[in-house]
Amino acid sequence: xxxxxxxxxxxxxxxxxxxxxxANSRHLRxxxxxxxxxxxxxxxxxxxxxxxxxxxxxQQDDRDLRTDRTRRKLEPNYQxxxxxxxxxxxxxxxxWQGIDRLSxxxxxxxxxxxxxxxxxxxxxxxxxxxALMQGIRDLGLDTIAACGDDSRxxxxxxxxxxxxxxxxxxxxxxxxxxxxxxxxxxxxQIWYRExxxxxxxxxxxxxxxxxxxxxxxxxxxxxxxxxxxYGQDLGLIAIIEDGRLSGFNICVGGxxxxxxxxxxxxxxxxxxxxxxxxxxAPAFAEIVMGIQRDFGDRKDRHRARFKYTLxxxxxxxxxxxxxxxxxxxxxxxxxxxxxxxxxxxxxxxGDDGLWHATxxxxxxxxxGALRDQLEGFFQQYGGQVRLTTNQNLQLTHVExxxxxxxxxxxxxxxxxxxxxxxxxAAHTLSCVALPTCGLAMAEAERYMPDFLDLFNRLKAQYGxxxxxxxxxxxxxxxxxxxxxxxxxxxxxxxxxxxxxxxGGSFQGDRQARLYAGNVSENRFIDLMAPLFExxxxxxxxxxxxxxxxxxxxLLEAAPVTVMPR
Amino acid sequence: MxxxxxxxxxxxxxxxxxxxxxxxxxxLFDAGHNVQILLVQNGVIPARQGARSQHLDQLIEWGVxxxxxxxxxxxxxxxxxDLKDNIAVDSVDxxxxxxxxxxxxxxx
Numbered sequence: 001x002x003x004x005x006x007x008x009x010x011x012x013x014x015x016x017x018x019x020x021x022x023a024n025s026r027h028l029r030x031x032x033x034x035x036x037x038x039x040x041x042x043x044x045x046x047x048x049x050x051x052x053x054x055x056x057x058x059q060q061d062d063r064d065l066r067t068d069r070t071r072r073k074l075e076p077n078y079q080x081x082x083x084x085x086x087x088x089x090x091x092x093x094x095x096w097q098g099i100d101r102l103s104x105x106x107x108x109x110x111x112x113x114x115x116x117x118x119x120x121x122x123x124x125x126x127x128x129x130x131a132l133m134q135g136i137r138d139l140g141l142d143t144i145a146a147c148g149d150d151s152r153x154x155x156x157x158x159x160x161x162x163x164x165x166x167x168x169x170x171x172x173x174x175x176x177x178x179x180x181x182x183x184x185x186x187x188x189q190i191w192y193r194e195x196x197x198x199x200x201x202x203x204x205x206x207x208x209x210x211x212x213x214x215x216x217x218x219x220x221x222x223x224x225x226x227x228x229x230y231g232q233d234l235g236l237i238a239i240i241e242d243g244r245l246s247g248f249n250i251c252v253g254g255x256x257x258x259x260x261x262x263x264x265x266x267x268x269x270x271x272x273x274x275x276x277x278x279x280x281a282p283a284f285a286e287i288v289m290g291i292q293r294d295f296g297d298r299k300d301r302h303r304a305r306f307k308y309t310l311x312x313x314x315x316x317x318x319x320x321x322x323x324x325x326x327x328x329x330x331x332x333x334x335x336x337x338x339x340x341x342x343x344x345x346x347x348x349x350g351d352d353g354l355w356h357a358t359x360x361x362x363x364x365x366x367x368g369a370l371r372d373q374l375e376g377f378f379q380q381y382g383g384q385v386r387l388t389t390n391q392n393l394q395l396t397h398v399e400x401x402x403x404x405x406x407x408x409x410x411x412x413x414x415x416x417x418x419x420x421x422x423x424x425a426a427h428t429l430s431c432v433a434l435p436t437c438g439l440a441m442a443e444a445e446r447y448m449p450d451f452l453d454l455f456n457r458l459k460a461q462y463g464x465x466x467x468x469x470x471x472x473x474x475x476x477x478x479x480x481x482x483x484x485x486x487x488x489x490x491x492x493x494x495x496x497x498x499x500x501x502x503g504g505s506f507q508g509d510r511q512a513r514l515y516a517g518n519v520s521e522n523r524f525i526d527l528m529a530p531l532f533e534x535x536x537x538x539x540x541x542x543x544x545x546x547x548x549x550x551x552x553x554l555l556e557a558a559p560v561t562v563m564p565r
Numbered sequence: 566m567x568x569x570x571x572x573x574x575x576x577x578x579x580x581x582x583x584x585x586x587x588x589x590x591x592x593l594f595d596a597g598h599n600v601q602i603l604l605v606q607n608g609v610i611p612a613r614q615g616a617r618s619q620h621l622d623q624l625i626e627w628g629v630x631x632x633x634x635x636x637x638x639x640x641x642x643x644x645x646x647d648l649k650d651n652i653a654v655d656s657v658d659x660x661x662x663x664x665x666x667x668x669x670x671x672x673x
Contacts, residue, residue, distance in 0.1 A: 369642030380579065412578050412616040414647065 002313060006299040008209055015209075015298045021047050022149070023208050026198040027184040028054045036190075042078035042126050054150055054210070055187055056083045056143025057129070060122075064435040079108070080124045081436065082132060083146035087177035088156035088170040088219075089117030089387035090396075096385045097378050098139040100371065106132040110367030113391045115429060115481050116216075117155045117227075118146065122436055133191035144181045149211040151180035151289055155389055157229075158343070159221040160396075163350030165245045166221060168278070169238050173219045176282040180217065180289060182206055205286065212296030212304035216255075217285050218389075219248070225338040227389045228482045228508045230254045230269040233306040234288050236281055237272070239334045243351075247277045249333045252288065252318070253310040256479025259302055260493065267484035268307040269511050273319065274330025287325045291318065341470065341485070341508035342427045343390045346419050347403070355398040356386075357406075360421035363430050363445045364391030373413045380409055391429065423468040424456055429482070433475025433492065440475030442492025448473060451521070458525060462536040469545045470506060473498070484512050487546035488528075493518055500527060503555045506544035513555050568599040568668040572660065575673065576610035577618045583608070586673045587620030594629050601668075603659060604652075605634040612652045613643055625651050632659060 004010075012023045022028075030051040035044035044052060049059035061076035069077060084099070091099075099119055103111050108123025124132055136142060146153055156173035159166050184203045185196025196202075203210075218232040222240070229235035233255060236248040254270030276284050292306045295313060303312075310318055323329040347357045366374060374393075382402060386394040398406055410416045431437070433444035451473065459465055472486040483489030483501060485508045490498035500519045504512035516527055535548050549555050571590045577583040587602075594600040602624060604612050611618035612633045625631055632655040633648065645654055663670060 372641065408617050409578055412576060412610050412613065414613050414615065414643070416615055 002295070002317065004295070006297045007212075007295050008207075008293070008298055010298070012209070016301050016304075018050060018149070018301060019209055019212075019298045021050060022210050025051050025208075026186070027202050027208065028182065028186040028210075029184075029190065029198060032186075033190050036126060036129060041075060043075070044126065051148075052080075054145060054148030054182065055191070056085065056146035056148075057081070058083070058147060058438075060436045060438060062435050063438075063440075078126065079122070079436070080126065080129060082107075082121045082124050082129070082136075082143055083114070083153075084119045084121075084136060084141055084143050085146045085153050085177065085181070086118045086141065086387065087154045088173040089389075090170060090174075091385040091387070093378055093381055093383070093385060095139050095141060097375070098135070099141075100375055100378075102132055102135045102139075103371075106135075110365060110371050112432065113361055113364035113366065113387050113393065115364075115389055115391060115431075116153050117387045117389045118153050119387065120432075122432070130191055130193075137192060142187070144187055147214075149213055150182055150206065151177070151211075151215045151217060151285075153177060154180070154285075155216075155218040155227045155232075157218075157220040157224060157227045158356075158386065158388065158394065159224055160344065160348040160350050160356035160394075162221065162240065162243070163352040163354060165238060165240055165243075166350075168245050169219050169221055172278065172281050176217060176219075176285045179282045179286055180205075180215075182210065205290075206293065209298065211289070211293050212298045213301065213306075215289050215292055215306060217289075219281075220338075222336045223339040224344060225341040225508045226343055228341055228485050229338075230509055231256050231479075231482045231485055232270055233292070234285055235270050236276075236285075237336055239275065239336060241334075245278050246334070247275055248281055249275050249336060250284065250288075250330070253307040255305045255307040256482050256484050257305065258477050258479070258484075260477050260499070262302060265302055267479060267511060268311070269485075269509070271315065272333050273315065275333050276330065284326070287322065290325065291321055295321075338507045338509060340506060341390075342468070343388050343392050343394075345392075345421065345426055353400060354396070355400065355403050357395045357398070357410075357419055358388065359393045359395065359415060359418040360426055361392050361418070362425065363448055365445070366393075373415055377409055377413055377415060381406065390426075392426075422456075423466070424459070424471070425452060427468040428452060428471045428473075429486075430473040431475055431480040437475060439478055440492060441494055442475050442496065442498060444473045444475040444481070444492065454521065454525070458528060458532060461529075462532040464532060464536055464545075467545065468506075470504065470508070482508075485510075486512055487544065487549075488512075490519070490524070496520055498524075500524065502531075503546050503549045505546050510546065510550070512546070515555060566598055567593075568663070568666065569593055569601070570660065570663040570668045570670045571600065571602045572670060572672045573602060573604050573608035574606040576607045577621070578610070579607070582673060583611075584618065584620050586671070587618065587624060590629065591620060591624055591627070594624070594627060600624075600629050601663070602629060602631045603634065603655065603657075604632065605637050605657065607637075609633045609637045609641060609643060612638075612649060613647050614649050616649075622649075625649060 058081040107121035112120045154177040188194040189196040218227040220229040235251040251270035251272040259265040383398045430444040430448045433440035470486040472483040475492040489501040501512035502515040
């Protein structure tokens with residue numbers, strides 16, 4: 001008998017406060033519309049910021065200015081981050097140009113390509129929110145469920161050399177996203193001022209409580225594990241046989257977030273449980289999301305992700321419940337191989353003859369000169385655009401006869417070096433962190449240029465310059481840049497201090513382990529130097545750093561284990 | 566022998582006349598005239614290392630003085646280090662100097 005003392009079968013008044021907020025929100029309306037009209041504050045008052053996440057909007061403030069503004073008796077410097085929903089990360093040229101125009105008009109820090117293959121606009125002020133949202137709508141895009149307790153944007157990996165398979169998988173990813181997003185009329189009512197009075201059954205797929213926490217779905221096309229499929233709540237691994245898409249292996253229960261203060265909070269890799277036919281994928285995702293909706297923990301928010309539901313109730317229970325809802329059990333998983341989780345950089349020709357090129361974008365930040373270079377580039381560009389989960393920008397669907405002209409333009413505008421960046425930079429990710437992320441405890445994106453320079457110098461000392469290592473830095477343990485899948489990761493604890501994780505694999509299929517806690521920059525060097533030295537001396541040919549650490553048992557005597565604060 | 570100052574404000578990729586202007590400058594230089602090139606606005610784009618302009622590269626190779634307007638470079642965040650060899654950074658003041666010296670100024 002399944003223990004249901006913490007799920008949505010319980011009286012809502014006994015559930016977490018966020019559940020009660022959702023229940024009373026009239027399908028995510030709350031009083032957002034009224035808050036937007038309040039001229040006395042730059043914020044949206046009350047609990048509405050929590051509801052706005054479902055609309056793809058985070059209320060933030062500039063944390064660099066907090067102390068000064070408090071001293072001057074001013075409210076925090078409120079601003080909003082707006083995250084678009086771009087399933088599979090594909091955009092037309094005109095959509096990119098439109099987003100660029102909107103960012104220049106309404107945002108303060110350019111465009112940021114995220115690790116979930118979408119775009120965030122930071123520094124949007126409250127009076128501009130509606131105009132921005134309507135501008136996004138006019139581009140054929142939206143921000144629905146880009147945040148909140150719902151199905152987040154569906155990511156889709158890339159394999160340019162298998163264009164037809166990629167097209168099929170990307171189409172399924174879009175279909176999945178459209179199927180899983182909330183259908184509440186609150187979104188067009190608030191942002192487009194359309195008439196959508198609340199109805200009891202306006203979001204039957206979710207119900208009034210939506211999901212216990214976010215739910216992430218991702219499609220990957222082997223051998224490139226660019227989306228880190230084992231970090232998804234539901235991962236679908238394309239099985240390609242004789243060059244054709246046969247279906248998907250499914251893996252469930254991945255999740256990066258954890259709290260350093262709770263031992264029952266942990267990152268977890270998804271487990272491969274079986275195989276489904278390709279055309280079943282969107283409906284399958286809906287069924288799995290439905291299981292999490294019905295059985296996820298709604299009392300303890302820190303144990304509400306799908307990974308905890310699976311660990312609490314077990315894979316056997318899940319497979320049984322899944323078979324019951326699908327009307328059939330899962331087929332056995334099929335063989336596949338993943339070889340890397342970085343993007344294939346440079347030019348690649350697909351099996352349809354079209355060309356694709358990946359431009360490296362440091363931390364996904366498109367601002368300053370780069371924004372202008374890209375604006376100039378897109379004026380003459382005729383192909384399409386794809387955002388990657390490694391925060392890069394792909395130029396796709398380039399005809400053979402166009403390639404020379406495009407390369408010329410890239411050369412002229414100084415964009416060509418981005419086709420062949422420093423290998424270490426190309427395998428490095430960081431989250432936004434300070435000053436706008438409310439969860440950040442340490443720097444990440446702003447610190448990365450200096451840190452990467454230091455890291456590269458350290459590698460060079462041991463002759464490791466040519467060996468890329470997946471390196472990820474986040475401002476908190478929540479894992480926005482998927483740190484626990486990296487060979488080397490730092491997660492923020494306090495300004496200048498990080499927990500150091502080591503031993504993930506280069507292809508993103510092994511979880512990194514905590515190696516040392518509260519590590520400063522100097523201590524990082526002290527800890528890494530002997531490991532790099534050992535790696536340079538005892539490395540097998542073609543062996544990656546994470547694999548070496550595991551093979552050589554160097555992680556079993558971690559120097560310091562951090563105590564929860 | 567005459568003195569010519571070519572002011573080039575557009576880049577070769579987007580404006581086909583740009584290369585023709587550089588070719589004309591080359592022909593005048595070849596005929597023994599003094600020729601100088603000033604790149605302004607988007608005209609500074611072929612001054613960047615790696616940028617393609619067959620005729621501009623030819624002029625540089627022949628030793629024709631090529632100047633790039635500092636403000637135009639700054640606007641496009643092209644630093645001195647990004648420039649091709651033998652391109653000097655200058656300002657539009659050089660146009661006034663050329664006019665006062667009686668140079669023939671050709672603006673494209």
